Amino acid sequence: MIVAMTLIDTIHFTDYSTEISFSEPYCENNYENRLFVTDSRIRSLNRPFDDFCSRIPDGRCLTLPSGEEVKNADSLFRILDAAFNLKLDRSGEMIAFGGGVLTDLTGLAASLFKRGCSVVFYPTTLLAMIDASVGGKTGIDYRGLKNMIGTFYPAREVRIDLNFLKTLPENEYRSGLGEAIKTAMLGDRELFDILLRESDAVAAREEGVLREIVSRCVKVKARFVREDFREKGIRAYLNWGHTFAHAFEAVCGLGSLTHGEAVVWGIDKGLKAADLIGRGNAAYAEAFEELVNKYGFAVETPVPDFEGFCEALSQDKKKNGGDLLFVLQSGPCETFRAPLSIEILRKTVPALHV
Ligand SMILES: NC(=O)c1ccc[n+]([C@@H]2O[C@H](COP(=O)([O-])OP(=O)(O)OC[C@H]3O[C@@H](n4cnc5c(N)ncnc54)[C@H](O)[C@@H]3O)[C@@H](O)[C@H]2O)c1
Structure with a gap:
């Protein structure tokens, strides 16, 4: 520590x-x-x-x-x-x-x-x-x-x-922005507002806004790391959006979206799942949607087939051992972990073949 x-x-x-x-x-x-x-x-x-x-x-x-x-x-x-x-x-x-x-x-x-x-x-x-x-x-x-x-x-x-x-390159920059959105949602409401308000400056990579984004993100990550250096507990919250994103990357192939874009896709699914288990927050989900639209992130992309997606999720489960707990949110900076049933996953993840 x-x-x-x-x-x-x-x-x-x-x-x-x-x-x-x-x-x-x-x-x-x-x-x-x-x-x-x-x-x-x-x-x-x-x-x-x-x-x-x-x-x-x-x-x-x-x-x-x-x-x-x-x-x-x-x-x-x-x-x-x-x-x-x-x-x-x-x-x-x-x-x-x-x-x-x-x-x-x-x-x-x-x-x-x-x-x-x-x-x-x-x-x-x-x-x-x-x-x-x-x-x-x-x-x-x-x-x-x-x-x-x-x-x-x-x-x-x-x-x-x-x-x-x-x-x-632009795709690598957008990948970083995806992680910045995740970090803002986890630990800095003001950064979330800055990302919403300053999207033009962010797109133009203006130094002032970049300095603000980087320093705020580093501070949020530092907070989680300081509390839990070896990821025994809350450091795992930094995986917000990642369980869905890793399975998406596994079935769609790395590179179909950048990693950060896949994380934003995963966050969208996490918010939907939280809503389906009765722990959602409509105003927060709307604000996220506005952010996604401003930056043009693709959250509607379907996975090729639902079974394959679940198989990829189970790989994640094997890697971590025990039950697969999804990091979810019920509001800004309100993060928790919960298992999700196959029915909830089916309603959450769009697939070309179900
Ligand atoms: N240790 C951790 O906590 C942690 C956290 C997140 C991600 N990661 C790891 O980070 C890796 C992804 O990192 P990344 O997204 O930075 O990818 P990367 O290191 O592959 O860099 C992306 C691309 O950008 C190019 N590039 C880098 N800087 C450039 C610059 N200034 N100008 C022009 N081109 C430049 C690189 O050559 C590369 O082609 C993954 O392996 C992931 O596992 C680690």
């Missing part, structure tokens, strides 16, 4: 300026005992960042391919090998510039290298800024299952440079 506190207290917002934002954090030019890790897509889309990487001495900047497929044991060992080759010692540091894939992967490598060296994150996607870089969960995918191998190991520091969001 104390570790999580340390993490939250050391989050910085660097100045927003293309000229200095990449050089400022490393103006000391100190590469000694440090390994930098990033991915090729960020470098190819972001010229100032690519220039920054090019100045890092040989062997100290490992550039991996991009995408979820990279989150595997091979990449993990590429990072560990690079650290060995550089003779990083235990007081050494790994520095990840990237989205959630890179921060999860580098966090895991840092937690294993010589039983744990320091790690610093520069999250470069909205999702990584508000979610993946905060809270200390690291991991790789294994045997086709997400995050099957991992540790709890918070970064020493998370440095958020909003400049990175300038080059983030």
